[in-house]
Amino acid sequence: MKLVINIPCYNEEKTLPLVLRELPKKIKGVSEIIVQIVDDGSTDKTVAVAKKLGVKNIxxxxxxxxxxxxxxxxxxxxxxxxxxxxxxxxxxxxxPSKYIPALVEPVVKQRADLVIGNRKPWKVKHFSPLKRGLQWFGNGLTRKILGSNVPDTVSGFRAYSKDAMLRINVVTKFSYVLDTIMQAVQKDLRIESIEISTNAPTRDSRLFKNIFQHMQKSGVNLIRIFYLYEPLKTFLYASLVPFVLGLALLIRWFYFYFNNLGGGNLQSLIMSLILLITAGLLFGLGIIGDSMKANRMLIEDTLYSLKKKDYDVRK
Known part of the structure; x- marks a missing residue:
């Protein structure tokens, strides 16, 4: 089996040597290990450092x-x-790169298509108590929305099988971690987790300035992903609020009207109709979105076939 270890970089000239030095040279069940760097517009000497350290695939x-x-x-x-x-x-x-052999083992043994390193972020010592608490809450909420039991949903330390690589299509720029889990669940890919520890941080995160910005970006991304893959549920849930409020106002109007309790309730009738029409429109958008989802699935099946043929030719 051929393994490609991918390392996305953005101004990592100081830490990249540490990572490359610790990468495993041999792994049981793996015949070839290729190290690959994706330099995402670095303005420092990241590329030069990678070349100096022998990385050929950049x-x-x-x-x-x-x-x-x-x-x-x-x-x-x-x-x-x-x-x-x-x-x-x-x-x-x-x-820590020492976990890579354990990370790929379920894939080598054809037991899993996606393996995620579980950092147990709610226990990480260098996280503040607030961050640990928010990580625990956020992971629980994310698991519920994604329909997965992955303990650490935002861990980027992952191994993918060939089938997972062919089936997963990343559509977000911010981060791929939630998107790929949702796709794995939707496409019935086998998911496993292994427990790992983490090294102390060498720099601040470049994805977000603080935990609250991280929550904001992740929340928006999560809603977007849920809408993309579960449009009917998304708009059904969104339509429930105006539907319940509209129904309550309509019942109120009927009660006052049939019990001759006086006029002046026309506003309730008008508002109830507006809310019920809004609910109907939202539900209609869900139906349209569900039809688009079916079309997207057909396109993805076609794309999978094309990617597999291309892979087999190259192999």
Missing amino acids: IIHKKNKGLGIAFKHGMQAALDLGADIFVNTDADNQY
């Missing part, structure tokens, strides 16, 4: 395109290389 973005795009291009390049397994890790040395 993808260069002339400007910063975001982690999601860097991951997408890295995965496509791995398929072009004929990879059977794709591991993604960070260039800031957050994830």
